[in-house]
Amino acid sequence: MNIITQEAKKKQAIVKYALRKGKSEASRVYGVSLSSVKRWCKQYDGTWQSLLPKSRRPHSHPNRHTKREERQIRNSFKKCYERYGWDGVYSDLKRKGYTRSYSGMIYAAKRMGLVKYKKTKKKSRNHRRYPELLIPGEKVQIDVKEVPYNCLRGKALRDGKHFYQWTAIDECTRMRFVYGFEEHTPENSTKFLKMLLKEFPFKIKRFKQITEESSHINIKAVK
Incomplete structure (x- = not known):
């Protein structure tokens, strides 16, 4: 029940009390002006809908289009x-x-009525851009990034070497495996995949390879 309906039903209770006890008594008991009670009694037709507030919008305007x-x-x-x-x-x-x-x-x-608005369809909360994966190993995401120079420490920092980090994440369990190499080559990608197949406790069905350099690697060839 919204506030407008509540106000109308409150007015109905005041009017019913005024009809039984008198308008002055209803004004005193409910703490409203006598003129309001008289107006509501005149407006009342037996239903609370008749006591709803009327629109005060003017029916016409002097500057309206002819x-x-x-x-x-x-x-x-x-x-x-x-x-x-x-x-x-x-x-x-x-x-x-x-x-x-x-x-x-x-x-x-x-x-x-010449301007018509198109109703926009609300997206369902259950809508997903990608289907949810429920089986571990169904899709494993692999990415390769160069380690920033300011993250290097010790001997690697002194020798000015470059390091590349291979990262594999299972999209179902979010299990992660990370390893680094000094060179970004297909051979190192193959080594990483062999290590990954040993480390993950479940069978990997498909890779989602982000980097172009490792996109040619086949899981069957690694095995």
Whole structure:
């Protein structure tokens, strides 16, 4: 129950009490003005819906588009919208002596039902971009990155060597295996895969190889 409905039902209780005990007594007991109680009693028809607040929006406005201007907008819309859009519609209206602003034209077109909004479909919370993997080893992701120079320590830092880190992650269990080599070569990729097959406790079915250098390696050839 929203707050508007609650207020209407509260007014209904006040009106019922006023009909039994009197309007002045209802005003005193519920702490509302006597004029409000009288107005609600006059408005009440036996249902709480009759006590809902009425819209205070004016029915007309002195600056509203005239029937002639609305007819001009509709004709220009049929003539130009499909090819030129609303800019073309407004240009055509200006040539015919239309004096309103662009935003005023759009507001009038909305009221006339010419502007239609497309409803956007809400994405389901269960929607997944990639299917969830439930079997260990179904897909193992492999990546190779160069170790940053400022991360090197000791002898490697003094000799100015480069190190490359091979990383393998199982997309189901998130189990990870990491090893480093001094050179980034296909031979080292093959060595890494052989070590990986020994370290992982489950059978690997498929590799998802990110780097182009290791993309030619076949798991059957490694075995």
